[in-house]
Amino acid sequence: MTTPAISTADLAEFRAEVRRWCRAEVPSDWRRTQAGASDDEFVRFQQEWFQRLRTAGFAVPHWPAEWGGGMPVAQQVVLYQELAAHDAPRLVLGFVSIHHAASTLLAAGTDEQRRRHLPAILDGEIWVQGFSEPEAGSDLASLRTTARREGDGFVVDGQKLWASGAAHADWCLLLARTDPAVPKRRGISYFLMDMRSPGIDVRPVRNAAGESHFCEIFLNGVVIPAENLVGPVDQGWQVAQSTLSAERGMTMLELAERLGNAGFRWLVETCRTPGPGGGRPVDDPRVLDRLAELDTEIAGLRALCRGLVERHEAGTAGPVEASVVKLYYSELLQRTMDFAVEVAGLPAHAELRKPASSGWESGAWVLDFIGSWEWTIPGGTSEIQRTIIGERGLGLPREPVVSS
Amino acid sequence: MNTELSEEAVEYGRTALRAFEAAGGDQIVQDAEREPARRADLVEPVLAELGAWDLDPRGGADELEAVAALCRVAGWWALPYPVAERLARPADSSTDGLVVIAGTGPGGAGGTGDGLGAGDAGLVGYGPAAPVAGLGRRWSTVTFDGGRGIATAAPPATTPRYGAFVTGLVDDPALVPSQASRDGDGLADLALGLVLPCWTLLGMLDRAIDLTRAHVLAREQFGQPLARFQGVQFQLTDAEVERLGVEELAKYALWAVATGRGEAVDDALALRLAILEAADQVFRVAHQLHGAMGFCDETTLSWISRYSQPARRLPLGLSATRDELTRRIGRAGLAGPFAPRREPDLEVQPL
Numbered sequence: 001m002t003t004p005a006i007s008t009a010d011l012a013e014f015r016a017e018v019r020r021w022c023r024a025e026v027p028s029d030w031r032r033t034q035a036g037a038s039d040d041e042f043v044r045f046q047q048e049w050f051q052r053l054r055t056a057g058f059a060v061p062h063w064p065a066e067w068g069g070g071m072p073v074a075q076q077v078v079l080y081q082e083l084a085a086h087d088a089p090r091l092v093l094g095f096v097s098i099h100h101a102a103s104t105l106l107a108a109g110t111d112e113q114r115r116r117h118l119p120a121i122l123d124g125e126i127w128v129q130g131f132s133e134p135e136a137g138s139d140l141a142s143l144r145t146t147a148r149r150e151g152d153g154f155v156v157d158g159q160k161l162w163a164s165g166a167a168h169a170d171w172c173l174l175l176a177r178t179d180p181a182v183p184k185r186r187g188i189s190y191f192l193m194d195m196r197s198p199g200i201d202v203r204p205v206r207n208a209a210g211e212s213h214f215c216e217i218f219l220n221g222v223v224i225p226a227e228n229l230v231g232p233v234d235q236g237w238q239v240a241q242s243t244l245s246a247e248r249g250m251t252m253l254e255l256a257e258r259l260g261n262a263g264f265r266w267l268v269e270t271c272r273t274p275g276p277g278g279g280r281p282v283d284d285p286r287v288l289d290r291l292a293e294l295d296t297e298i299a300g301l302r303a304l305c306r307g308l309v310e311r312h313e314a315g316t317a318g319p320v321e322a323s324v325v326k327l328y329y330s331e332l333l334q335r336t337m338d339f340a341v342e343v344a345g346l347p348a349h350a351e352l353r354k355p356a357s358s359g360w361e362s363g364a365w366v367l368d369f370i371g372s373w374e375w376t377i378p379g380g381t382s383e384i385q386r387t388i389i390g391e392r393g394l395g396l397p398r399e400p401v402v403s404s
Numbered sequence: 405m406n407t408e409l410s411e412e413a414v415e416y417g418r419t420a421l422r423a424f425e426a427a428g429g430d431q432i433v434q435d436a437e438r439e440p441a442r443r444a445d446l447v448e449p450v451l452a453e454l455g456a457w458d459l460d461p462r463g464g465a466d467e468l469e470a471v472a473a474l475c476r477v478a479g480w481w482a483l484p485y486p487v488a489e490r491l492a493r494p495a496d497s498s499t500d501g502l503v504v505i506a507g508t509g510p511g512g513a514g515g516t517g518d519g520l521g522a523g524d525a526g527l528v529g530y531g532p533a534a535p536v537a538g539l540g541r542r543w544s545t546v547t548f549d550g551g552r553g554i555a556t557a558a559p560p561a562t563t564p565r566y567g568a569f570v571t572g573l574v575d576d577p578a579l580v581p582s583q584a585s586r587d588g589d590g591l592a593d594l595a596l597g598l599v600l601p602c603w604t605l606l607g608m609l610d611r612a613i614d615l616t617r618a619h620v621l622a623r624e625q626f627g628q629p630l631a632r633f634q635g636v637q638f639q640l641t642d643a644e645v646e647r648l649g650v651e652e653l654a655k656y657a658l659w660a661v662a663t664g665r666g667e668a669v670d671d672a673l674a675l676r677l678a679i680l681e682a683a684d685q686v687f688r689v690a691h692q693l694h695g696a697m698g699f700c701d702e703t704t705l706s707w708i709s710r711y712s713q714p715a716r717r718l719p720l721g722l723s724a725t726r727d728e729l730t731r732r733i734g735r736a737g738l739a740g741p742f743a744p745r746r747e748p749d750l751e752v753q754p755l
Contacts, residue, residue, distance in 0.1 A: 137695055139625035162696055208699045208706050210565060276531070286723070346533075346717055352566055370699065377696050383635050399633065 006074050015078050021056055022086035030089050031363075034355040042356040043168055046093035047124050049357070053091070054122060058083075060098050062250055064106065067118045073313045076250055077306065084257035087265075089357040093126060093168060099251055101127040101173060104190070104243040108231045113192065117171070128169035130160040130193065130217055131240070137162075138384055140175075141185045141237060145219060147176035154178070154191065154229070156199075156222040162378060166202045166215035169195050174224075179234050190236035192228040199223075209370045210352070249312045252325050253305040255360065259333065260298045263361035267291070267336065270344050270365070281343045294336050301325075301332055320393035327385040330375030333360055337372045340365040405741060407655040409469045416454075417473030423450050424481050430704050433711060436484035437564045440538055447485040461492055461596060465662040472603045472658050479607020482711040484569060486536050488600035492593075493544065499554060500540025504597040505532035505547055505573060506719045535714040537564070537571035545573065546597055548719075548728055550590030550669075570714050591669055595661050598672035599654075602679050605715045606654050608708050609647045609683060612690040615705050616640060620693055636693060643689040646682040653678050656741060667739040673729040674738055680722045683712060 006014075027033075034045060053059040054068075061076045063069025071079070091098065098121060105114050117125065136143040145158025156176055166172070172193040179187030195202075199222040204212035231239040271282040271291060281287045304325050311317040337360075341348055344365045354364035360375070361368055376382045390396045409417075427450045428435065436443045451457065454474070461471040471491050478487040492502040536543060537560035545553045555573035617640065620630040630636045657675040660668040687709050691698045698705045720728060 135624075137625060139627075142625070142627075205700055205702075208701075208710055214696070342721065342723055345721065349713065349717065350562070350566075352562075373691060373699060374696075376692060381695070382692070383633070386635065 006072050011074055011078060014075050015082060018058075018079055018082040019086075021058075022082055022088060025052055025056070026086050026088045030357060031087075031355045034089070034357045036353040037356045039167070043093060045089070045357060046091070049089050050091060050094050050124065059091075060102070060122065063098075063102060063118070067102075067106075067114070068122055073250075073309060077253060077309065080250070080254040080257050081261070084254070084261035087262035090258070090359045092357055093165065094121070094124075095251075096129050096165070096173070097121045097125060097127040100129055100243060101171070104173060104230060104239065107242055108190070108239045110227075112227070113230070117192070125171060126165070126169050127171050127173060128163050128166045128195070128215075128217075130163055130166075130172045130174040132162045132378075133159060134161050138381055140240075141188070143175055143177060143188065145174075145176045146180065147178050147189055147191065147224065149178070150223075153223050153225045154189075156191070156193070156219045156224060158219050160217040160219070161205075161214075163202075163215045163217050165213055166195075166217055167204060167213075171195060172217070175236055175240060178236075182234070185237045187234055188236040188240075189233050190230040190239040191224050192230060193222065193224055194228075197222050197224070207370070209367050211367075249305075249309045249317075249322070252322075252329060253302075253309050255329060256298070256302045256305040258359040259329075259336065259361060260302050263336075263359060264295065264298060266361060266363040267294070267340050267343075270340055270363070275345055276347070287343060290339055294332075294339065297332050298336075301328055304328060318393070320389045323380070323385040323388045323393075326375075326380065327382055327389070330372070330382060333375055334369070334372040337361065337365060337369040341369045405659065407652070407659045407741075409473060409655065410466060412466065413469035413473045416470045417477055420454050420474050420477040421480060423454055424477060424483065429481060430707065433482045433484045433707055436569075440560075440564050440569070443484055443538055443569070447483055447487075451487070456487075456491065459491060460495065461600065462495060462592075465659075468658065468662045471600065472654075475600050475603035476607035476610070479604040479609075479712075480611045482608065482611075482708045484564070484711070486534065486539070486569075488604050489534065489536065489543075489597075490539075492596050492600055499542040499544040501536065502544045502546065502593060502597050503532075503534040503536065503573070504594060504719045505534070505545045505555075506724070532573040533570050533718060534573060535569040535571075535718070536573075537567070537569045543573060544593075546590055546593040548594065550594050552590045552593060568711055568714050570718065592661075592664065595657075595668035595672045598669070598676055599657050599661050601715050602650075602654055602657070602672075602675050605679050605683060605712060606647075606651060608712045608715070609650070609679075609686045611708050612686050612705060613640070613644055613647055615703075615708070616643075616690040616693050619705075623695075630693065639689045639693060643686045646685050650675070650679045650682045665739075670729070670733050670738055671740075673725065673732060676720075677722070677725045677729055680716055680725060683716050684722070687712065 030045070034042065037045065050059055057071070058079055060067070060069045061071035061079060102118060102121060105117055109117075121127070131140055131143075133143050133145060143158075145156065145160065147154040147156045154176075156174070158176065160174075163169075163172070172195055174191040174193040175188055176191060177187050178189040181187065193200075199220040201218040201220070203216045203218070205214045205216055206212045207214065230236070268282075268291065271287055272280055274280050282291075308317060308321050308325055311321065340361075348365045351364045351366065354362045354367040360371060380388070387399060391398050424432065428446070432446050436446055456474055459467050459471050459474070461468045471488075474491070475488045477483075478485065486501060486503075489501040489503050493499060494502065532545065532555065534543070534557075536557050539557070541556050543555050543557060545555050547553075553575070555575055558572040558574050560567055560569070560571040617631075620636055620640065623630050653675045657668070657671040660671040665671070690705055691709065694703060694705050697703050698709075700706055716722075
């Protein structure tokens, strides 16, 4: 889907428009009100912010025009730059809905499925991804949750893990095994599962930071009507692959812009804050060196993301560009948060409240550092990304794999 | 120079490892976090049974090595108890233990010159602190220039879930010795107070490697254990090389303390710097290879990692430790096991 070219003058006018909008609409006190917000307050705030963006036409710019999007890519880039520069709240709650769920429906859904869910997502329907399992992490294709054909539907049994935000979800993107007899990638189907169905039990998993936005989902005889199947039976792996590869362009650009704008500003602010002894970290040349190094790396990341988005749009993106961006972002985020923890010192360890609705760099540095591991582990670990770059990018021999 | 631990010390460590395993093993820290008031009761009877209170780390190499071996075991189980600090208590048992605190000048909480009032006591990050919450009240302190003092432990400002039993140390003028001591004993206390917690941290690194090795051997993805992937093997081996390096350094620094060498404080700081760097690498690899589960309460690694934080941040974190070591050794460098002896007439200017 190629969008029309846009003139420099038009782009500058659009930037001015977004700036005006941000100054008027970004709540000035959201960091304070979202710090330590209850689950209910967080959900309410996210829904409200989403609707505000929607009214402006900024909520789903990447969707096709007929569903409420259609913004040219060059404008989307400007939009995410400006939102990041104005430290706008991040769409955390609806992330899976507007990206993974929407791209799945658009790429492989039926007209009926699109009509039912895309407008509902705009009205606030929340989705969760039900892919990983206890025995199927990096090796997603070895998943064991089963969907058994029964009458006019499927009966699902199994367990999903690391389902981010499952406690708030209305619907779930579910991968389940429909044919246990064939090699593992071939017997998987893709379903849309109503989270209000009987037989679903969601339990939070508490992590080292004391948060529990990750959940386990236990599935006990959950009935899914046949019309909620996405794509053909047993072809779910292909559906998942196509939608997963579609996700990393603009979402990574948005994250890179956040890291480079408000995120880096928070870091510099921390470096300017006097410590308990009175000295400012920024007066230490070693601190300046590290800041300059990180600033350079972040500029490189932003350029990489910009290039990926443009080449994706032009249809010339290489097979490993998304892996390069994911690997580089995740490890750079970790290094940056690590440095922030070092600079902020012990008081950062006593900072237990991170503003909900913030990005991966909230300024609660220890929590951010722990959170940065959510980037080198899920969505294809750094090890998996390196393997992809080695094998598909450099054409190196494949790692010996035992299983079929 | 023999830096190997005596066979008796090694055997004592093995006995201690089994004793704490029998007392609950990994469950001990979890029980203490849930019920902080039980902290002492969960650990002290085992220490008594092991005869730990009879050990005097200043009483010669044999006893010091036994104490080090015990500290290492405390790290292995992430015991919710400052074993190193307690066993370094003064010989006359006039206080509950010895902790090194940041800053210079006479020991005690007022010695850092940060101008914070008593109202800040217990706030982690704003003055001297140590993982001694809810235990004894009186703690001997020593600063980085050997100034000794006495402080009282404030009530903890947060739960152990977030504070890992760290609490502020408050200067009590009534308890500070009348004359601030800056003699050789203060520096000996400093070296001892730095080296022993490093042995506790070493035990934590031992455990993190052990847990990760077991995990990558057991966890199968793509039809084979993770350990079969060379990219996984090499990460773990790099971490193990770090751990082995600091193990040697820990023995050397212990020997320097045991033999009362003048540069024992330099060696202790060098050990601390090296083990903080090693801890960063070991725990990063351990977490990455454990995957998301490594950050959850269900895995032992998560507990070891969380409870390693006080030892890695207090009294000084990585960059502050590097700074302190650099200032102290200046251009003279470390004596070390292989360096030529310093020329007596070579005047070293302080920075």
